Amino acid sequence: MSAPHRPAAGPDTAAGRLRARLEQLxxxxxxxSFTHPAFADLVLAHGRDYAPALWPAAAQAHPQRAGDCFAGAHEWADDEGWTYCGGYALAAxxxxxxxxxxxxxxxxxxxxADPAVPDGRVLAYRGLPLTDAFRRAQGRGGHAVITFGRDLLTGPNLDVLRGGLPPDALAAGTPDTAEASGRRPRTAHEEG
Structure with missing residues (x-):
């Protein structure tokens, strides 16, 4: 198991409360024996905190799909060029x-940008911004890339939990980099 995450923000913030809950999970x-014995461990070790956004105007062509976040996030990543993130959300x-x-x-x-939960119902997100190459290579279609997801028969991605994330899994850069460029963060391969 990786070392406990030490949040920069206190537990009184939404991001801090989410990280505290993940410590419990x-x-x-x-x-x-796995590198990350639980999905929460992986997200704490490698995830990033994100603030909710209002429903993007560009997303109007892709209406929200209540209860179908994984397929919706795959669709948006493919159609809009946005970065798929898998992790946890904190209910408001x-x-x-x-x-x-x-x-x-x-x-x-x-x-x-949340494909399944209406604005105002999530206080904070913590997750893994995945590269398109890694996401597609997992062969999980519209299912969750790493965790159980909606279909429990699909199961979690045991290879990632057992051995850790490969070097090309996480999108490079930070939200600040994405904001400055106006584009999706590039992978290390694209930058090299």
Whole structure:
């Protein structure tokens, strides 16, 4: 298991509350011998925090798909050129749900465009911005790239949890880089 994440923001912020919840979810280990025994461990170790964004005007051609975040995020990444992110979202009004596994897209402004949850219902996101090459190479279609997702028969991506993320998995750059360029963060291969 990777070392505990040390949040920069305090627990009184939405991002801090989400990270605190993920620390609790680390206990749901699939196999303690894995590099990342739980999806929450992987997201804490390699994920980034994102703020929610209002529904982008460009997304009007792709209406939200309640309960179908993974397929929606794949669609937007393919159609709009946005970056697919898989991770967790913090529910705004339901302390019972709290943090839930989720997928969204990172828009050029460096914020989260959510394919399945209406504006105002998520307080914070933490996830892995995945390169198109890695996302497609996993062969999971419209399913979750790493976690269980909607179809429990698909199961999690055990190769990633067992061995860790390959070097080409995460989109390079930060939301600041994406905002400055107006484009999706480039992969290390594209930069090299």
């Amino acid at each position: 680390r206990a749901l280990a699939l196999d303690r 009004a339901d302390p019972v749900i709290g943090a839930f596994e989720h997928a969204w897209c990172l828009i050029p402004e460096g914020r989260a």
